[in-house]
Amino acid sequence: MGMHFAPHIPKPESCPALVLNADYRPLSYFPLSLWNWQTALKAVFLDRVAIVSEYDREVHSPTTAIKLPSVIALKKYVRQPRYPAFTRFNLFLRDQFTCQYCGSNEDLTFDHVIPRSQGGRTSWANISTACAPCNLKKGGRTPKESHMQPRRWPYRPTTFELHENGRAFPPNFLHESWRDYLYWDSELERDA
Ligand SMILES: [Zn+2]
Numbered sequence: 001m002g003m004h005f006a007p008h009i010p011k012p013e014s015c016p017a018l019v020l021n022a023d024y025r026p027l028s029y030f031p032l033s034l035w036n037w038q039t040a041l042k043a044v045f046l047d048r049v050a051i052v053s054e055y056d057r058e059v060h061s062p063t064t065a066i067k068l069p070s071v072i073a074l075k076k077y078v079r080q081p082r083y084p085a086f087t088r089f090n091l092f093l094r095d096q097f098t099c100q101y102c103g104s105n106e107d108l109t110f111d112h113v114i115p116r117s118q119g120g121r122t123s124w125a126n127i128s129t130a131c132a133p134c135n136l137k138k139g140g141r142t143p144k145e146s147h148m149q150p151r152r153w154p155y156r157p158t159t160f161e162l163h164e165n166g167r168a169f170p171p172n173f174l175h176e177s178w179r180d181y182l183y184w185d186s187e188l189e190r191d192a
Helices: 037-045 088-094 132-138 159-166 176-181
Strands: 017-020 049-060 065-074 108-112 127-131
Touching: 017 037, 017 176, 037 049, 037 065, 049 176, 065 176, 088 108, 088 127, 088 159, 108 132, 127 132
Parallel strands: 017 065
Antiparallel strands: 049 065, 108 127
16 A cells, blocks of 8 residues: 655655764764664664654554654763774864865865875874875975975864864754754854
C-alpha cells in the first residue's frame, strides 16, 4: 500500500536529528553532529538518548505514530579528547580553511613550513594550510628563504579550539529547534 504525503510535509530523510552530548552541547560543530531519522529513533528505543525537541513530521508503524526527533541528547556523556586527531580535516579546521600565506580559501593543500628536506616533520607544529599556488611558489624552502611567513605559526590546537572554529561554519540546513544549541544563530532576547 502506498503512502501519500501532502507536498509540504518533509520526507523523513530530510529530518536529521542534531546530536548533543549529555551536557547539551553538540558532539561536533563542524561537521555538525547529525544522525538520520532511523539512527535517531533506534537510539531513542534503546534508551540511549533523550528527545529534546521534535519535528512536526510523524512516521507510522502499524500500531503507533511517533514524531521524528529534531534534537536528541546522549544519556551518557562522551568525553572529548583534550587534543584532536592529526587529520587533514582538523588541520584545515585549525586554519579555518584559509591559506596561511595569502588568505585564499580555494585549492587548499598542505605546506611543510620547514621543508622535509631540511628536517621538517609532518606534525601539527610544522604543517600549515596553503593554497596550491603558494605551496608551489614556496617550494622546498623555509619561510626565511622564500620570504613567505605563515600568518600564524602552526601549532597543536585543543579540541575546544577546533570546536570554536567549527562554529564559524553553519550548516546549509538549520532547523529552528537547533538554534538554541548552536551559538551562531542564537541571540538572547532582551526585555523591552
Ligand atoms: Zn595562498
